[in-house]
Amino acid sequence: MLLVKYLREHTKEAIEGLSKRKLDAEGLIKDAINADDERIKLQQEKDEVLSESNQISSKIGDLYSKGEKDEAEKLKTESKVLKEKAGVLEESFTNAEARLKDILMNIPNIPHGDVPAGKGDEDNEIFKEAQNMPDNIEGVPHWELAEEYNLIDFELGSKITGAGFPVYLGQGAKLQRALINFFLDSAVKEGYTEIEPPLMVNEESAFATGQLPDKEGQMYHVPVDNLYLIPTAEVPLTNLYRNVILNEDQFPIKLTGYTPCFRREAGSYGKDVKGLNRIHQFDKVEIVQIQHPNESYKILDEMRDYVENLLQQLELPYRILKLCGGDLGTASAFTYDMEVYSGAQEKWLEVSSISNFESYQANRLKLRFKDKESKKTQLAHTLNGSALALPRIVASLLENNQSKEGIKVPKVLHNYTNFDMILKSNS
RNA sequence: GGAGAGUUGGCAGAGUGGUCGAAUGCGGCGGUCUUGAAAACCGUUGUGCCGCAAGGUACCAGGGGUUCGAAUCCCUUACUCUCCGCCA
Numbered sequence: 001m002l003l004v005k006y007l008r009e010h011t012k013e014a015i016e017g018l019s020k021r022k023l024d025a026e027g028l029i030k031d032a033i034n035a036d037d038e039r040i041k042l043q044q045e046k047d048e049v050l051s052e053s054n055q056i057s058s059k060i061g062d063l064y065s066k067g068e069k070d071e072a073e074k075l076k077t078e079s080k081v082l083k084e085k086a087g088v089l090e091e092s093f094t095n096a097e098a099r100l101k102d103i104l105m106n107i108p109n110i111p112h113g114d115v116p117a118g119k120g121d122e123d124n125e126i127f128k129e130a131q132n133m134p135d136n137i138e139g140v141p142h143w144e145l146a147e148e149y150n151l152i153d154f155e156l157g158s159k160i161t162g163a164g165f166p167v168y169l170g171q172g173a174k175l176q177r178a179l180i181n182f183f184l185d186s187a188v189k190e191g192y193t194e195i196e197p198p199l200m201v202n203e204e205s206a207f208a209t210g211q212l213p214d215k216e217g218q219m220y221h222v223p224v225d226n227l228y229l230i231p232t233a234e235v236p237l238t239n240l241y242r243n244v245i246l247n248e249d250q251f252p253i254k255l256t257g258y259t260p261c262f263r264r265e266a267g268s269y270g271k272d273v274k275g276l277n278r279i280h281q282f283d284k285v286e287i288v289q290i291q292h293p294n295e296s297y298k299i300l301d302e303m304r305d306y307v308e309n310l311l312q313q314l315e316l317p318y319r320i321l322k323l324c325g326g327d328l329g330t331a332s333a334f335t336y337d338m339e340v341y342s343g344a345q346e347k348w349l350e351v352s353s354i355s356n357f358e359s360y361q362a363n364r365l366k367l368r369f370k371d372k373e374s375k376k377t378q379l380a381h382t383l384n385g386s387a388l389a390l391p392r393i394v395a396s397l398l399e400n401n402q403s404k405e406g407i408k409v410p411k412v413l414h415n416y417t418n419f420d421m422i423l424k425s426n427s
Numbered sequence: 428g429g430a431g432a433g434u435u436g437g438c439a440g441a442g443u444g445g446u447c448g449a450a451u452g453c454g455g456c457g458g459u460c461u462u463g464a465a466a467a468c469c470g471u472u473g474u475g476c477c478g479c480a481a482g483g484u485a486c487c488a489g490g491g492g493u494u495c496g497a498a499u500c501c502c503u504u505a506c507u508c509u510c511c512g513c514c515a
Contacts, residue, residue, distance in 0.1 A: 043477055047484045054484090057496045061445040072495080079495040097476095245474085366475095377474085 001104050001363045003379075004036045017110035020117040020325030028107050035100040042096050046089040053082040105213070109360040111325045112297075112334040118324025127336060128308075128320040134343050139402045141344045142395040143275030146172065149407065149422055151398075154275070164265065164273070164280035171422050175397075175409070176283060178416030179390050180258050183285035183310065187387060190306055192256035192287055197236030199259055200227040205239040208365045210331040220262045229262035233286035234384045238361065241290055245377055246369040252299070253290035256387070258283065276391035277349065283390040289383045290367065293359065296381035297334070300356045303385050304336045307352050310388060313412040316396050317341040319348065333358045340392060344399040349392040354385030398422075 007014050007029050018025040056079045063072040116125045139145075146152035151172025157165040168176050188194055206212040206228050211219060220229040230236055237255045246253075261284050265273070272278050287306070291299050304320065311318040323335040338352035359379035362368070368377040401408040407422040414420050 040477065043484080047477065050485085051483055053495080058445070060495050064445085076495045083495075 001101075001360060002107055002109065003359075003363060004032055004100065004104065007032055007107075008036070014110055017113075018108070018325075020111045020115055021108060021328065022117075022119050022326050023108070025107060028103060032100060032103045032107070035096060035103055039093065039096040039100055042089060042093040046086060046093050049082055049086045049089060053079055053086060056082065108330040109328075109333045109357065111328055112356070112358075114322075115328065115334055116322065116324045117326075119326040120324075121327050123324040124327055124337070125322040125324065126319060127322040130317050130319040130341060132315075133317050133341065134400050139344045139399060141275065142342070142398040145398045145402055145407065146275065149424055151175070151422065152276070162280070164278075166276065166279060166281075171417075171419065174417055174419075175394065175413075175422070176390060178413045179388075179393060180283060180285060181416050182413055183387055184256065184258055186310060186313075187256035187285065187287055190254075192254040195237055195240070195255050195257040197230075197233060197240070197257055197259065199230055199236075199262075200225075201230055201235050201239065202227060205235055205242065208242050209235045209238050209361055210364065211235060214330060217266050218264050220264060230259060231263050232261050232284065232386075233257040233259040234288060237286060237288045238290075238365065238382055238384065241367045242365045244367055246290070246367075246380065248292065248369055248372045251290070251292050251369070251380075252295070255288045256285060257288075258285045260284075261389075276395045277345075279391055285387055287385050287387045290362075291381045291383065292369070293378070293381050296356050296358065296383060300334060300336075300354065300383055303354050303383060303387075307338055307354060307385055307387050311338060311340065311351075313410070314393065314397070315410045315412075316393070316400065317343075318351075329353075329355065331355075331357045331360045333360065338386075338388075340396040342392070342396045342399050344402075345395075349395060351388050351392045351396075352386040355383060357382045357384075 002014075011029055011033075014029055015026050056075050060072045060075050060079070063069070063075070116123060118124065140148075143154070146154075149171070150169055153167045153169055156167045160167070184194060200222065203212065203226060206219065211228070211231060215231070219231055221227075222229070236259075237257050240255070241253070260281055262281055265278055265280060268278050287303060289299055289303065308318070308320065318338055318340045321337040321339065323337055328335055332355040335353055335355040337350050338354070339348040340351050341347075342349050358381050361382045362379040365382070367380050367382065369380050370377050397410070398407055401410075405421065406424070409417055409420050409422065411420075
């Protein structure tokens with residue numbers, strides 16, 4: 001959520017910035033400012049009435065203690081009238097506040113100056129081209145390999161749960177565990193604190209990081225307890241700091257966590273959902289940082305470099321995209337996407353999204369810090385990234401590393417898997 | 428799941444209808460003292476909103492109610508603790 005104050009003082013920049021999302025925000029911003037004017041007016045009226053009523057009440061107290069009951073009784077009726085008036089104003093005020101919030105919720109974050117304008121993924125900019133594209137891979141897609149080597153059973157998953165809930169078997173399961181451990185160990189080495197969070201969150205948390213109300217249909221919901229299965233560890237990890245005022249010297253806050261992620265993926269179909277390309281439950285290691293606003297873009301680059309390094313260690317062909325305005329998530333001001341090449345499908349698969357939300361999420365979270373110089377509290381910046389999401393990494397590993405002898409496991413994982421080749425005989 | 432007790436500022440902990448945004452202690456910050464530090468002493472120290480400011484207003488787990496007036500009384504939800512039941 002953006003601050004109205006910002007929209008007031010930087011109306012032109014806001015409209016310009018949002019136009020990169022191909023969004024004409026002029027009307028929305030005007031509405032927000034009008035709603036805010038109304039809110040301010042009502043608060044002033046309300047406070048005035050309350051102030052008067054408070055004064056009378058304390059006068060009544062005085063009169064009673066002096067024994068002047070008749071005077072006191074007279075004031076009581078007066079106070080009652082004021083109280084009713086305040087009640088009405090209070091209600092209008094609450095409504096005005098809600099209206100304002102409603103409008104603000106519908107305004108996405110303002111893209112950073114370097115974000116290219118554009119409508120959708122066709123307008124994303126290639127930030128870094130692939131360096132190590134594989135020679136023509138003669139091979140089969142990963143879902144066939146998964147079956148051939150008995151690594152993943154999609155049908156068993158369908159039987160016990162439903163489509164999009166794969167069962168990993170034998171070396172396939174081991175490979176999962178190896179990747180998770182490799183990612184977590186790397187993040188910890190990089191200074192991130194490992195967290196194991198709950199896999200379900202309450203409504204408040206889902207609101208604070210922005211999954212609600214926009215993405216309600218994308219989350220699994222447990223109605224008896226009104227809890228949501230997390231679509232990413234970002235939700236619990238970032239919410240750890242909901243309603244917190246930090247001291248400046250607590251920066252930087254760096255968190256990592258492995259969790260399964262649950263996504264309904266309503267509306268997805270066709271080739272995109274084949275095999276591991278898009279599934280309802282998948283494993284991911286997430287990195288989150290909470291930072292001083294002055295540092296956040298430097299940090300974003302560091303996070304990008306960190307994730308890039310992971311891909312290099314996995315010896316996968318990858319490229320880095322800078323998302324255009326239209327492809328940017330609602331809460332993000334700047335996002336890099338990492339894609340790995342899937343040799344047999346001959347397409348790019350997104351495996352990480354690294355974003356700076358600036359203060360957009362922090363505003364919803366009420367995540368602030370005390371500025372040392374001004375001694376005022378201000379909103380912190382939040383950032384996060386996948387480091388990394390497993391299924392598409394696995395898809396790419398299997399497809400790119402297949403050969404007649406078996407599927408080669410990248411060196412960096414050998415200590416974790418205890419095997420360097422995936423073989424049919426091992427399954 | 429059943430019964431009971433509780434939830435107050437960074438922490439501990441007073442406060443059971445008016446003078447309470449809240450005593451006191453600890454912690455934090457600033458200062459005096461000191462070669463420096465500690466101790467001691469003095470001062471200061473929650474958050475949101477409105478306001479140029481003075482100041483106003485709201486917040487004592489969340490929501491609702493009683494009352495001229497609520498941290499304090501009532502209802503309700505959540506959470507914590509104790510006992511019983513069940514159990515990885």
